[in-house]
Amino acid sequence: MMLHIGCHLSASKGYLHMGREALSIGANTFQFFTRNPRGGSAKALDEKDVAAYLDFAAANGIGTVLAHAPYTLNGCSADPAIRDFATRTMLDDLRRMEHTPGNLYNFHPGSHVGQGIDAGVEQIAAMLNAILWPEMRTTVLLETMAGKGSEVGGRFEELRAIIDRVELSNHMGVCLDTCHVHDAGYDIVGDLEGVLEAFDKVIGLNRLKAIHVNDSKNPVGARKDRHEKLGEGCIGLEALVRVVNHPALRELPFLLETPNELDGYAREIAVLKERYA
Numbered sequence: 001m002m003l004h005i006g007c008h009l010s011a012s013k014g015y016l017h018m019g020r021e022a023l024s025i026g027a028n029t030f031q032f033f034t035r036n037p038r039g040g041s042a043k044a045l046d047e048k049d050v051a052a053y054l055d056f057a058a059a060n061g062i063g064t065v066l067a068h069a070p071y072t073l074n075g076c077s078a079d080p081a082i083r084d085f086a087t088r089t090m091l092d093d094l095r096r097m098e099h100t101p102g103n104l105y106n107f108h109p110g111s112h113v114g115q116g117i118d119a120g121v122e123q124i125a126a127m128l129n130a131i132l133w134p135e136m137r138t139t140v141l142l143e144t145m146a147g148k149g150s151e152v153g154g155r156f157e158e159l160r161a162i163i164d165r166v167e168l169s170n171h172m173g174v175c176l177d178t179c180h181v182h183d184a185g186y187d188i189v190g191d192l193e194g195v196l197e198a199f200d201k202v203i204g205l206n207r208l209k210a211i212h213v214n215d216s217k218n219p220v221g222a223r224k225d226r227h228e229k230l231g232e233g234c235i236g237l238e239a240l241v242r243v244v245n246h247p248a249l250r251e252l253p254f255l256l257e258t259p260n261e262l263d264g265y266a267r268e269i270a271v272l273k274e275r276y277a
């Protein structure tokens with residue numbers, strides 16, 4: 001079994017460029033923002049670039065990749081215009097992703113901004129019910145969050161509650177971010193087994209489709225969400241090596257979102273490959 005490992009890359013030069021860049025740093029997957037992370041309009045899809053990328057990916061063993069929605073989208077804002085913008089943007093992203101079928105689309109569930117978790121959960125599910133369609137070939141992932149401010153998704157129960165309300169939930173999964181779950185209070189350093197048991201009981205490990213591998217600048221339960229380089233934060237390299245090697249996780253795609261340039265990512269990828277047993 002080969003480690004499925006990559007990092008966040010800039011999408012500004014297109015798909016083929018990302019594929020080449022991934023290979024150049026020893027990766028066989030990658031993550032990218034579907035558009036400017038602050039929102040705004042997407043570049044027109046370059047069909048020739050997509051076709052060239054699909055050939056390149058098949059020839060070079062690049063597997064499932066992860067598209068990340070702009071993190072400013074908020075499907076559970078108290079402002080209906082902001083919810084509507086999130087809905088329209090995500091639908092546009094999902095339609096574009098049909099050009100690269102079989103991949104993953106990850107998003108931050110949102111912030112309920114004082115409406116309460118229950119209202120947030122209802123609004124996020126309503127958005128998903130408005131945009132998913134039966135024949136879609138992308139799996140939509142809810143990211144586990146650090147629970148800072150009024151973020152929805154800091155508890156596994158909240159993600160489960162969203163999935164339970166989505167009619168086409170066969171298209172739904174979860175992306176576990178190691179920094180976020182740690183900051184949310186799940187002790188992946190001292191009790192990875194217990195955290196995964198809780199995930200399985202509440203959500204089901206069958207829903208887990210990708211892992212964001214990040215160290216954290218803050219201690220467990222800090223609810224901060226500040227990523228750190230592997231081994232330089234409060235999680236530490238050994239705990240992250242256990243995540244990558246865990247029997248329930250080891251075949252998933254692992255994406256680094258650490259504060260690095262390409263050379264730093266290449267080093268972290270090499271370390272995790274080296275430690276993949």
Ligand code: FE
Nearest residue numbers: 068071108143
């Ligand atoms: Fe994220």
Ligand code: FE
Nearest residue numbers: 143177212257
């Ligand atoms: Fe993340």
Ligand code: ZN
Nearest residue numbers: 179180225227
């Ligand atoms: Zn984060």
